[in-house]
Amino acid sequence: MIYFMWKFRDRPGYRGSPEALHNTPLEITWTVIPTLIVVWIFWEGAVGYLDMTRIPKGTVDINVTAEKWKWSFKYENGGQNSFVKMGENDIPVLVLPVNQDVKLIMQSVDVLHSFYIPAFRVKRDVVPGRYSYLWFRPTKEGVYDLFCTEYCGDSHSKMIGKVEVVSQEGYKKALEKAIQEPEDPLERGALLYKRLGCSSCHYAGKEGAKGPGPSYNGSWGKTVQLENGSEVAFDENYVRESILNPQAKARKGYGSASPMNSYVGRVKDVQIDALITFIKSLEQEAAPAK
Ligand code: CUA
Numbered sequence: 001m002i003y004f005m006w007k008f009r010d011r012p013g014y015r016g017s018p019e020a021l022h023n024t025p026l027e028i029t030w031t032v033i034p035t036l037i038v039v040w041i042f043w044e045g046a047v048g049y050l051d052m053t054r055i056p057k058g059t060v061d062i063n064v065t066a067e068k069w070k071w072s073f074k075y076e077n078g079g080q081n082s083f084v085k086m087g088e089n090d091i092p093v094l095v096l097p098v099n100q101d102v103k104l105i106m107q108s109v110d111v112l113h114s115f116y117i118p119a120f121r122v123k124r125d126v127v128p129g130r131y132s133y134l135w136f137r138p139t140k141e142g143v144y145d146l147f148c149t150e151y152c153g154d155s156h157s158k159m160i161g162k163v164e165v166v167s168q169e170g171y172k173k174a175l176e177k178a179i180q181e182p183e184d185p186l187e188r189g190a191l192l193y194k195r196l197g198c199s200s201c202h203y204a205g206k207e208g209a210k211g212p213g214p215s216y217n218g219s220w221g222k223t224v225q226l227e228n229g230s231e232v233a234f235d236e237n238y239v240r241e242s243i244l245n246p247q248a249k250a251r252k253g254y255g256s257a258s259p260m261n262s263y264v265g266r267v268k269d270v271q272i273d274a275l276i277t278f279i280k281s282l283e284q285e286a287a288p289a290k
Contacts, residue, residue: 052122055135059103062094066106066113066126068258069155070197071146079178083194084162088205090194092161094146095178096138097171104134109261114150117163123149138165153258154212155200189278192271201260204282212258214251220283225252239276243267 008016063074073081073094083090096102106115108128115134116123124134148159166174182188193199193216201213209215219234227250232238241248244267246260267275 052135055103055133056101059101059135060097061103061105062096064094064104064106064115064126066108066115066148066159067197067261068110068153068200069148069159070200071115071148071159071161072195072197075175075178077175077179079175079180080195082174082177089158090199092194094161094163095171095174096163096165097168098138098141098165100168101135101137106132106134111152112150113148113152113159116147116149117144118147119144120163125150138163141165141167158200185274185277186281188271189274189276189281192267192275193278196263196267196271196275198275201257213260214254216279217282220280226250227252227255236276239279240272243272243275 061076065072065074071081071092071094073092075081081092081094084093085091104115106124106126107130108126110128112128113126114123115126117136120136120138122134122136124132126132142165144163144165146161146163148156150156152159182191193204198216201211202216203209203211204216209217222234223231224234225231232249238249243263245262245264
């Protein structure tokens with residue numbers, strides 16, 4: 001720009017031309033070359049897009065459920081995902097077989113979420129009220145990050161997971177493990193606390209840490225205040241009711257919390273019993289030593 005300012009500056013004896021000059025070979029060049037580049041980019045993009053959209057036959061199908069604020073995965077044999085500890089939190093793990101086409105059937109039970117595995121270059125919205133699909137073929141064993149990439153409320157940034165790509169052998173073992181639920185009520189309750197997603201809102205730390213929902217710790221056997229000003233005994237019946245009909249008796253101070261979904265039809269009686277056992281056990285741990 002500076003060069004042209006200097007070259008065509010106003011000076012005695014110099015007259016600029018008022019008309020634009022043409023240079024046909026130059027104009028053809030700067031039209032044809034970019035056109036070819038754009039067509040090439042479109043072609044590559046279209047082929048890639050169609051490949052992502054057309055789901056092949058014979059895939060390993062896995063159900064993905066998004067919920068404030070956790071991912072859960074159900075395998076073809078009905079088993080559910082395991083967890084891995086990351087700092088204070090338990091992160092869900094999706095195990096996948098290497099070199100097999102995988103299809104995810106995804107649904108959300110509340111708001112819009114988005115499933116994203118950066119290493120696989122795959123991302124798709126998970127929309128309430130409909131299924132959305134995603135397929136890919138993991139080609140390298142390893143552990144990869146999974147994110148929710150749609151802002152979905154208080155703990156959106158904690159809605160993460162790990163994707164573990166394993167050998168065919170390893171995948172078979174993971175499937176076997178996924179259908180088991182411990183017989184022991186306390187172990188079962190501790191697993192369900194993570195599996196059902198309670199842990200993403202109701203913290204169970206020793207001090208009864210305040211999360212998006214009331215803590216699992218520090219209330220058992222006491223009388224607790226409710227949002228509507230009344231009181232209720234925190235016992236088996238209150239816990240059961242709060243799982244099946246969470247809005248019936250909201251705890252004081254949590255009236256503006258994101259509403260919890262009912263677990264009617266998603267949790268069996270024996271599982272509720274296990275959760276109650278788990279909540280009780282926390283109270284014993286927290287009790288001061290004699
Ligand atoms: Cu789910 Cu952000």
